Amino acid sequence: MTKQKKYLTKKNPLVKSKINHVSSHLRSRATKALACHAAKGDFVLQECSECQYISYPPRDRCPKCWGVLTWKHQKRHATLLAETTIHSTTDLYFREHVPWRIGTILLDVGPTAFAHLHSNVQVGDKLKIHVMLDRSGNPALFAMPRKVTVNMEEDYQYSQFTASPKGKRILISDGRTEIGQKLTYELIKAGAEIVYLGNADSNLRFKGQDSISKHKNVKIIPLNLLSTKSVKKCSQQYGGKVDILINTASYVRSGSIAFSGKITEMQNAIDLNVNGLTRLAKAFCPAMSARSGDEERPAIAFLDILSIFSLTSHPDYASLAASSAARLSIINSLRSEMSLSGLKVFSTLIGPIEDEWHQDIPPPKVTAEQIAKSVITSLKNGQELTLVGNVAKDIFEKWSANPLLTMRETIK
Amino acid sequence: MKRYQKSYEGVSLCAPITIPYRRYSPETAHWWAGAALKELSLQTNLTANDIDGVIFSSFSSNPDTVVGIVQHLGLSPTWMDNIPTGGASGVMAIRRAARAVQSGDANIVVCIAADTNHIDSFQKTLDTFSRFSQDATYPYGQGGPNATFAIMTEYFMRKFNLTREEFGKIAIAQRQNASTNPIALMKKPLNMNQYLDAKPIANPLHLFDCVMPCAGAEAFVVTTPEVAEKFNLSTVKVLSTIERHNAFSEDHIQYRGGWVKDIDDLWSSSNYNPSDINFAQVYDDYPVIVAMQLQDLGFCENGKIKQFINDTDFTIMGDLPLNTNGGQLSAGQAGAAGGYQNVTEALRQCIKQPLGQQIPNSTKGLISGFGMVNYDRGVCTGAAIIKTDTIR
Numbered sequence: 187m188t189k190q191k192k193y194l195t196k197k198n199p200l201v202k203s204k205i206n207h208v209s210s211h212l213r214s215r216a217t218k219a220l221a222c223h224a225a226k227g228d229f230v231l232q233e234c235s236e237c238q239y240i241s242y243p244p245r246d247r248c249p250k251c252w253g254v255l256t257w258k259h260q261k262r263h264a265t266l267l268a269e270t271t272i273h274s275t276t277d278l279y280f281r282e283h284v285p286w287r288i289g290t291i292l293l294d295v296g297p298t299a300f301a302h303l304h305s306n307v308q309v310g311d312k313l314k315i316h317v318m319l320d321r322s323g324n325p326a327l328f329a330m331p332r333k334v335t336v337n338m339e340e341d342y343q344y345s346q347f348t349a350s351p352k353g354k355r356i357l358i359s360d361g362r363t364e365i366g367q368k369l370t371y372e373l374i375k376a377g378a379e380i381v382y383l384g385n386a387d388s389n390l391r392f393k394g395q396d397s398i399s400k401h402k403n404v405k406i407i408p409l410n411l412l413s414t415k416s417v418k419k420c421s422q423q424y425g426g427k428v429d430i431l432i433n434t435a436s437y438v439r440s441g442s443i444a445f446s447g448k449i450t451e452m453q454n455a456i457d458l459n460v461n462g463l464t465r466l467a468k469a470f471c472p473a474m475s476a477r478s479g480d481e482e483r484p485a486i487a488f489l490d491i492l493s494i495f496s497l498t499s500h501p502d503y504a505s506l507a508a509s510s511a512a513r514l515s516i517i518n519s520l521r522s523e524m525s526l527s528g529l530k531v532f533s534t535l536i537g538p539i540e541d542e543w544h545q546d547i548p549p550p551k552v553t554a555e556q557i558a559k560s561v562i563t564s565l566k567n568g569q570e571l572t573l574v575g576n577v578a579k580d581i582f583e584k585w586s587a588n589p590l591l592t593m594r595e596t597i598k
Numbered sequence: 599m600k601r602y603q604k605s606y607e608g609v610s611l612c613a614p615i616t617i618p619y620r621r622y623s624p625e626t627a628h629w630w631a632g633a634a635l636k637e638l639s640l641q642t643n644l645t646a647n648d649i650d651g652v653i654f655s656s657f658s659s660n661p662d663t664v665v666g667i668v669q670h671l672g673l674s675p676t677w678m679d680n681i682p683t684g685g686a687s688g689v690m691a692i693r694r695a696a697r698a699v700q701s702g703d704a705n706i707v708v709c710i711a712a713d714t715n716h717i718d719s720f721q722k723t724l725d726t727f728s729r730f731s732q733d734a735t736y737p738y739g740q741g742g743p744n745a746t747f748a749i750m751t752e753y754f755m756r757k758f759n760l761t762r763e764e765f766g767k768i769a770i771a772q773r774q775n776a777s778t779n780p781i782a783l784m785k786k787p788l789n790m791n792q793y794l795d796a797k798p799i800a801n802p803l804h805l806f807d808c809v810m811p812c813a814g815a816e817a818f819v820v821t822t823p824e825v826a827e828k829f830n831l832s833t834v835k836v837l838s839t840i841e842r843h844n845a846f847s848e849d850h851i852q853y854r855g856g857w858v859k860d861i862d863d864l865w866s867s868s869n870y871n872p873s874d875i876n877f878a879q880v881y882d883d884y885p886v887i888v889a890m891q892l893q894d895l896g897f898c899e900n901g902k903i904k905q906f907i908n909d910t911d912f913t914i915m916g917d918l919p920l921n922t923n924g925g926q927l928s929a930g931q932a933g934a935a936g937g938y939q940n941v942t943e944a945l946r947q948c949i950k951q952p953l954g955q956q957i958p959n960s961t962k963g964l965i966s967g968f969g970m971v972n973y974d975r976g977v978c979t980g981a982a983i984i985k986t987d988t989i990r
Binding site for chain 1: 720721724725729730732733734735736737738739740741742744745746748749750752753756797798799800801802803847850851973974
């Protein structure tokens with residue numbers, strides 16, 4: 187059983203926070219490609235398309251026959267051959283985290299590799315290997331015990347690669363929606379200390395308000411993403427105590443470009459989906475990244491839930507698709523910016539939701555509950571990119587294979 | 599296919615130069631290389647006009663390689679080479695320079711290794727050391743090769759049943775040898791308790807298992823016996839050499855090096871056995887590498903390294919004087935010069951001009967190099983057997 191972490195309730199304001207170092211950023215292009223798979227939680231290694239030799243570390247040509255290499259899903263099984271505990275290092279990030287255990291693993295599919303070690307694994311043990319994203323957003327192998335054990339994800343080293351909500355203070359930008367509320371309940375179930383739930387208009391009651399406002403771990407707070415002033419005010423009050431920020435806000439209206447849509451709907455979509463996200467990031471990320479190296483209560487993640495049509499456009503939901511595309515771009519820029527501070531940036535790409543705004547779209551659709559559960563999983567696993575629902579998975583798969591064709595397929 | 603190595607007839611190694619190391623230096627690698635040339639000219643009367651071959655090794659001369667150094671220091675050689683292989687570069691320099699001299703491509707080859715050590719240069723060297731390190735070593739918190747060698751040491755200890763005491767014996771013997779070398783950076787006597795109780799670095803490595811990075815330069819000359827006579831230089835002959843890169847890539851963790859592949863060639867070409875050798879200067883960034891070399895080079899039966907270490911006295915007056923200048927573990931590791939100090943010290947013992955104490959009988963020596971932990975293991979290995987020729 188993994189030793190559980192103790193959570194403090196109050197931080198001494200006189201103690202200087204630890205500076206947020208991140209591990210080294212230098213990586214080859216091949217290793218950056220590994221990061222794209224790691225972001226989805228996939229375990230891949232390079233395999234030669236000619237002789238099928240599997241190699242590691244990432245290369246540009248096969249070391250056996252000089253053939254071309256492709257990333258392929260591989261079995262995660264490995265054995266721990268040798269280990270060390272680092273007590274002294276020149277690396278500024280790891281200096282804050284020593285003693286730190288690493289070891290040499292032998293993957294069942296062939297190669298050996300250095301990997302970070304879970305505290306429950308010993309030399310000779312059978313392992314399950316994950317490619318995780320480290321605090322610089324780069325891929326690293328992590329060796330977990332093959333057998334699942336109690337509180338396994340609370341391992342100190344593993345927790346440096348994840349954003350588990352347990353014991354965390356979480357802000358949800360829009361609590362008026364079913365997604366915001368379902369997510370709140372799931373986060374509390376996962377051990378969140380408190381959920382600050384944004385409410386854009388205190389004068390208008392919303393569905394579910396009575397029961398959620400009575401919950402002892404929930405605090406409904408004024409937050410209107412359409413108002414820079416409101417977002418700023420909220421960040422002044424809560425920026426210093428938010429560990430995870432989740433943007434659930436979304437403006438969805440059906441409508442095409444030329445015929446059925448209105449310019450005001452496009453403006454509204456852009457103002458909430460694009461500017462709202464930007465206001466949120468601008469107001470909260472500086473304060474959060476300043477605390478990302480904090481020993482006791484680090485700020486760890488920013489998560490955005492957005493439409494899968496960000497990848498492809500959608501003729502009947504043109505304003506949603508256009509604003510989501512911008513939203514995805516903003517998240518990518520933010521991720522790069524935050525990789526210098528160690529704040530993890532997550533995106534949850536969702537298909538059409540089962541709600542009043544997606545009535546024109548036939549099933550399959552995703553429920554608020556599905557989305558909420560996926561968000562928890564992605565935080566717990568440190569998985570930057572999550573796809574929720576069959577539509578999102580289908581579009582992503584097609585888009586990964588051929589983006590232009592996938593965009594054309596949305597044309598009737 | 600068996601290779602038949604041509605002899606090194608007509609090749610003389612001479613003029614070992616060591617510029618005293620410093621822990622940190624504000625100077626550049628170019629400055630240190632210049633210091634080595636200056637000292638060489640003072641000791642040998644060689645001038646820039648005499649030098650027609652140059653080999654250069656450095657980690658800190660960036661962006662310059664040998665060509666930058668040649669122009670910087672006003673040389674005009676007919677032949678030059680850059681050998682960027684750290685701990686293996688000295689042995690490789692001997693091999694390349696010897697063949698250049700034999701073929702007549704160059705007549706007087708000066709081999710120089712120079713590295714500075716600024717306050718931040720260790721980190722800079724690490725950052726740009728190799729692509730595999732960037733991708734698959736440094737992200738694991740290693741901040742240098744310590745953790746890689748820790749894993750190798752842990753594995754080697756289990757495989758060959760060694761304890762920390764055996765490695766301690768090597769470190770302590772080298773420290774004792776260093777005590778006679780006035781320019782060794784670490785001369786304070788070391789005992790077993792101090793070795794065992796030292797600050798942990800990465801299990802099982804502790805402080806005295808690790809070299810101290812520093813600034814320094816080493817140089818030597820490879821030429822013909824005729825030129826050596828003309829300049830009145832004592833000479834050393836090359837009997838045989840080997841070199842091997844990326845051997846045993848199938849081993850999951852390194853416990854042997856490329857020497858194993860070519861060891862029979864090394865001894866048979868030299869017409870000697872390990873027991874004939876008077877002293878050994880082997881690469882010693884960590885004691886485990888010393889143990890690995892002694893075993894791989896045939897000083898003991900494979901698998902018997904524990905007993906060999908326990909039975910052998912490695913001090914200058916001992917059975918097998920080892921790293922008689924203190925090695926890098928006690929004299930300091932001046933970057934690529936760490937891969938030349940084994941050569942210069944071996945030459946000095948052969949021509950009876952040691953920095954420290956002279957080995958009583960020192961005509962036949964072994965030099966071994968090990969370099970470039972590009973990822974999880976040392977990639978480059980090499981060795982040479984040398985013999986005193988003429989002492990002037």
